[in-house]
Amino acid sequence: MSGTQASQDLGKAVLRIVLGALILFHGVSKLINGPGFVTQVVTQAGLPPAVAYLVYIGEVVAPVLLILGLWTRLAALVVAVNMIVAVALVHTGQLGLLNETGGWAVELQALFLASALAVLLLGAGRLSVGGIAGRWN
Numbered sequence: 001m002s003g004t005q006a007s008q009d010l011g012k013a014v015l016r017i018v019l020g021a022l023i024l025f026h027g028v029s030k031l032i033n034g035p036g037f038v039t040q041v042v043t044q045a046g047l048p049p050a051v052a053y054l055v056y057i058g059e060v061v062a063p064v065l066l067i068l069g070l071w072t073r074l075a076a077l078v079v080a081v082n083m084i085v086a087v088a089l090v091h092t093g094q095l096g097l098l099n100e101t102g103g104w105a106v107e108l109q110a111l112f113l114a115s116a117l118a119v120l121l122l123g124a125g126r127l128s129v130g131g132i133a134g135r136w137n
Helices: 003-033 036-044 049-068 072-094 107-122
Strands: none
Touching (some): 003 049, 003 072, 003 107, 036 072, 049 072, 072 107
């Protein structure tokens, strides 16, 4: 494996592991405290309360798969959809706003979405449980 390939695989690993870990913190919070806020938001949007439980797939299952590098592209797609839904249901009013330090009010959500899209396009790389083989890795 050449130095260039090794650095690309390491970069892919860093991106997917950090994305997975940071999203997983949100999932662990919901495991500990329940999906109450999410349930409230989805019902206010006219969706069935059961839809709120999909947050566990987007914020627990998919991040664990990203960290492991297993079914990576599918997991990244789930995280991207999760972020789009989160922005649509919770953060739409902040899209044109800046936060108190001058950053974009939804910069964290945008960074999570962009990172998930990058992982979806790049795949897991060789430093993963799934390796580079397979359609979803």
